[in-house]
Amino acid sequence: MADDRTRVQEFFGARAADWDSRFPDDGPAYAAAVGLIGLRGGDRVLDAGCGTGRAMEPLRAAVGADGVVIGMDLTPAMLDAARAAGRGGSGALVQGDVARLPLRSGALDAVFAAGLIAHLPHPAADLRELARAVRPGGTLALFHPIGRAALAARHGRTLGADDLRAEPNLRPLLASSGWRTLSYTDRDDRFLVLAERLDD
Numbered sequence: 001m002a003d004d005r006t007r008v009q010e011f012f013g014a015r016a017a018d019w020d021s022r023f024p025d026d027g028p029a030y031a032a033a034v035g036l037i038g039l040r041g042g043d044r045v046l047d048a049g050c051g052t053g054r055a056m057e058p059l060r061a062a063v064g065a066d067g068v069v070i071g072m073d074l075t076p077a078m079l080d081a082a083r084a085a086g087r088g089g090s091g092a093l094v095q096g097d098v099a100r101l102p103l104r105s106g107a108l109d110a111v112f113a114a115g116l117i118a119h120l121p122h123p124a125a126d127l128r129e130l131a132r133a134v135r136p137g138g139t140l141a142l143f144h145p146i147g148r149a150a151l152a153a154r155h156g157r158t159l160g161a162d163d164l165r166a167e168p169n170l171r172p173l174l175a176s177s178g179w180r181t182l183s184y185t186d187r188d189d190r191f192l193v194l195a196e197r198l199d200d
Contacts, residue, residue: 004121005097009075012051016077019052020085026054029145033192034058034112037141043109044068048098048130049116051075053082053090059112060090072096099126103133110139117142123164124177131178134197140179142170144191151191165191 015022034055039045039062047055050071059069069091073079079093087093096102098113099122111130120126130140144151148166152159164170170193171181179195 005074008119012073012075013077016052016075016081019078019081020054023145026145029190030055030114030143031058033114033141033143033145033190034062036192037062037110037112037139037194039063039067039110039139042066044107045070045110045112046101046103046108046130046133047071047091048111048113049073049119050082050093051078051114052085053079053087053093055112055114056082056087056090056093070094072098072101099129101129101133105132106135108134108138110134110141112141112143114143114145117164117170123173127174127177127179131197136197136199138197140174140193140195140197142191142193142195145189147186147188147191149186150188165193 041064043063044067045059045063047059047070050056050073053071056069056071063069071082071091071093073095074097076095079095082088082093111134117123134140148159148163167184174181174195178198180198182194182196185192
């Protein structure tokens with residue numbers, strides 16, 4: 001786990017300063033995805049692997065002044081970039097690991113996770129930890145501002161059957177980790193999977 005954490009921190013730490021400028025048009029996609037989660041005023045939501053905090057403002061708008069927004073990321077440089085962009089005003093920015101959330105069981109109504117699942121070293125265990133922190137009936141949103149095929153093309157690769165985010169792989173993974181898939185969208189302009197926290 002330590003090596004996995006170090007690898008992720010090194011990868012994103014080297015890219016944090018210019019992350020937003022590399023993807024300047026993603027803001028509306030984040031806002032649209034947050035709008036589909038069904039958050040309500042007063043809800044408590046975690047932006048897991050928040051990066052530079054691009055979801056923080058729409059999450060705050062969705063839960064209102066009485067809600068709680070926590071942005072958590074493993075990489076200090078990403079959190080520094082989020083603060084520099086003024087996103088700390090929308091919620092708490094915390095360094096942390098989704099494998100060991102510093103939250104009591106059932107503390108959250110929802111988790112928003114943009115681009116996170118591809119970087120989880122132990123996806124089943126990490127998704128179970130997210131489930132632990134969400135109340136039964138709460139929501140998990142796995143998001144990316146472009147779909148799997150568009151992302152693969154951006155990186156010059158082709159999609160394989162072993163892609164964790166492919167629907168035949170992701171649905172059973174979520175089911176074994178405490179989640180029921182509600183919807184699965186994978187198109188060029190959005191990857192968004194919504195899942196509901198199962199009762200214990």
